[in-house]
Amino acid sequence: MEYFWKQQDDIPAGMGYPLFGTVHIISAAVTLLVAGALIFFICRMKSDRQRRVLKGIPVLMLGMELFKDLFLVSVHRFSLWYLPLHICSIGIFIFLLREYLPGQRAKDFFGELSFILIFPSSVAALIFPDWTIYYPALNFMNLYSYAWHGMLIVYPLALRLNGYVIPSIKRMHWPLLFLCCVTPFIYVFDKLSGCNFFFVNYPVANSPLSFLESVMGNPGYLIGYAGLVMAVIAIVYLMDSICAKTLSKKKF
Template identity: 30%
Template sequence: MIQYFFSNWKDIPDTYQWKAYSLEYWIWILILITLIVIMAKIYKKSNHKDAILKGIAIVIVIQEILKDILHYYAGSLELEHLPLHLCGISIFMVCWHAFSRNKLNTQFIYALTLPGAIFALAFPNWTQYPIFHFSSFNSFTIHTWLIMYVVIQLYGKTLRPNFKDLKYTFIFTLLLMIPIYFLNKIWNTNFFFLNTPSPGSPLMFLYQLFGNGYVIALVLLFILLWILIYIPWMETYENKSYQKNRELS
């Protein structure tokens, strides 16, 4: 199996493909969760938190570039490998956030990067490669680094999601989807999965149910998701505001 580590997926026998939720998959997930937990504890105790965040961001960018270089030499580089999927955009947002934080990138990494990367690992779409292939290695790890970047800040209490600032991320994402939609039409790509969901993902249910209205249903689904993941933080802010007003009275 290792002999196909740098091979074009078209040259790899189907017998070397792996299946989601196989033993190999769960071993990968267990290792990656362990890494996130360890890194979260290190980050919380560290006096060099900014350096850790910048280090993770730089690793993600370098790995993304290396991935495309390896695909080029394997003869498997395609337009779909451009960083225009949600997790690809997240690479730039994480790097931006690591070096210059603002309301937009702070809410983006919590509202989109975190759930997007978790969804990618939960429903992997790179099973055409062997489990021991550079593309599989990259897909497992780069999504983990994106999750790690957000989780360690939540655990270390250096990132506070704020529902009031989510509007910046919402507007930015809608504006971003417009050119990506037309690029998909021109290049016959499926960035952001605007044409159809990833094969095997639960979003196929939305596509089968709504057809051409799938994207609208997807946006509504994300709004529902945001409400759910922001509710705990809204309660936290309300409790702090109540305590502050009580102290002043």
């Protein structure tokens, strides 16, 4: 517990734990189990209470993010690197817009982004986390990262399973258009600041992006990165369609 309230710059090197090691696997598994349990309870709620819970999740996550930032400020470690500009961090704004913007069109758009972009990105972050090398298991930032990505899974899946979002590959241009609009600004910001949001300066070690870098070089891997993103989006649409059709047939 000596390092629980410490940021990575105040923790000795070597205190983290390996990717796909016991701590990582158990942490990711527990996160997914808790997320699954929360989704199960949300799905069993009456519709009015369910809607209140879904509207409250983005607000809760905003509070989580603010608490994290206050912690970092209190230990004098807040910096540009902690701005909410990763795709998973941007999820909080997408969730808030989905819940609180008027108009069904806006809700459909941001709901689709929640499920097609934020959900798979969060699963990928649990599989290839970039914080494990810095933090021991019993550390606030480590536990927060798992809790945060767990909530990023709960909200989109709860929307999808309860019919508030019904993705269609005919709208595949929605997430692609969003990325085309946002990514150039992130890229310029990263180059000017030295940050690595969206992993456009360098990839997470031992991830598919690091493999692409080893094959295509840097910045050549960005071409493969773009192709990988489009492939994942297409796969998510395809898997959702297959699951929906399978469950629909079972009802009869």
